[in-house]
Amino acid sequence: MLYRENGQFKTRYGDDQQIFPILQDRWLVMALIAFAFIGVPMLASEYMFRAILIPFVILSLAALGLNLLVGYCGQISLGSGAFMAVGAYIAYNAYTRVPGMPVVGAFLIGGGAALLVGIVFGIPSLRIRGLYLAVATLAAQFFCDWVFARVAWFTNYSASGSVSVPTLTVAGVSLDTPQSKYLFCLTIVTVMALAAKNIVRGHVGRSWMAIRDMDVAATVIGIRPVTAKLSAFAVSSFVIGVAGAMWAFVHLGSWEPLAFDVNRSLNLLFMIIIGGMGSIMGSFFGAAFIVVLPILLNQVPAWLGVPISTAMASHLEFMIFGALIVFFLIVEPHGLARLWSIGKEKLRLWPFPH
């Protein structure tokens, strides 16, 4: 009734190529973005910002980066934590060693370094795939863990092995309140999500999907697997690297290599499986789900009057994640994003059955 494209005639090519061809979709997304930028900072409490909103926004970006590689290009990676670490530590070095380095500049340098590392560890993908690639990316994970724990240069010779950044200042504004941190992250994420959406709509993204669906056929129609795969590794690692730098600088403040261990990689992979592989929207759904679930698990039993211990809650969290992964892989391999689009399809016809 309300949500349908009747009467919206497309008279120019530009109309046909919009990200959201349906007017109602555009309004909805605009309203969502406006709410995220204006409404949320007015409504949310400080706890909400620290525990939910900031981690959600940053991890969405990381999941988005991983989704470009796994969901769009079909190259599995268990090493995304390593790329986040590269982004964080290189950004840290750029920020502390170069006087007057702006924060965004440091983030871009961190992302660039992650891009290079991603290409290096993406090279095995030219010869192997699937399970074998999983082991190659795990190698990246363990190697980076070791480098950042052992090579003192990266931690600026700090005695404890953990590093920290002072309060950040962006364009003359000091990021000392949770609101300002949130808005800063949200701006970066919005820009990068828009860029990612346009990359996957364009010829680069289409070549990734062709390689994912059938690499031999893709090669036959003239897509170079080398370029497609390495560009997927490069773009994905860049995005993950920037997310890693944000995670370290904005969310953690001070961190050590353990913050980016193999569990972080698996966590990101779970986000995109649950959220939906091959979907920008899905990365956000998945991140929201995985950030909120542990908090709910800690709170809900207390509200219901059956308090459980924190150890029990963390075991439950493991079990629920595991069961959900299997459930989604069996029942809905395209994740929450698919449910979202099914909902939209149904809404277009509502209230008629056909």
Added chain:
Amino acid sequence: MGFFLEVVLGGLMAGVLYSLVALGFVLIFKASGVFNFAQGAMVLFAALAMARLAEWLPELLGFESLLLANLLAFVLAALIMVVVAQGIERLVLRPLVNQEGVTLLMATLGVTYFLDGFGQTIWGSDVYKIDLGLSKDPLLVLGDLFEGGILLNRDDIAAALIAVALVVVLAIFFQKSATGRALLAVADDHQASQSIGIPLNRIWVIVWAVAGFTALVAGMVWGSKLGVQFSLAILALKALPVVIVGGFTSVPGAIIGGLLIGLGEKLAEVYLGPIIGGGLENWFAYGLALAVLLVRPQGLFGERIIDRV
């Protein structure tokens, strides 16, 4: 010289432990083409079951004997592992039959998380120990050959013996029993074995049961050496490079790969560690696996089933 030999032997002993886990990977991969990421979680689960049962049973039934407790716990834990393995096969992998390898890998990742949480929920999450009643005094051998001789741990020797026994049992099972031969046939060619009347579903159930049993043996040996705790599941990740080096489809490959990695790791730690910084052990195995992947993707002993891109 004595020190070098000690390092070599220590490495080989650690390698035996990796081989035990890798065996489980290879069995399942050969028979059903599933890369079972959850093997490590199964090892942890089995070790937890064994440790806790050996602790509870004597209290429950009122006897003292350590041997009897261990024996009963082992049998019970084996039964539990068979049930767990079949559960995984039934509930997770059967609905996903014929899916891509990557999907199956992610499914077993989910199983890993579930088993880690489930195991710690029902068995507890502290550090437990499995006491096999072995003396901890090191054994001195070749004392007259070198000055100082070589020190060997008795539990290392026991671990090696158990591993050898397991391999022998598996070899006999595969070569002599009708079921074992059916397993080999399925591993070789699914369709051909189906056409001569081997029920694939039953074979898969059996393979998973055998893998569960292997996990129990590995868990028992590791648990008695290192204590049963969550980090076992992480350590078991080391079995991945082992199967890459040895080859996914080869049982001897799993064993030799494990020994190679255990050995290389220790040698690198002792002789390279001081030069480029300690802690090499954490990634050496993966580095080696990466090198093998680039040069010889099927591993040292695997069949060339990998599709080149």
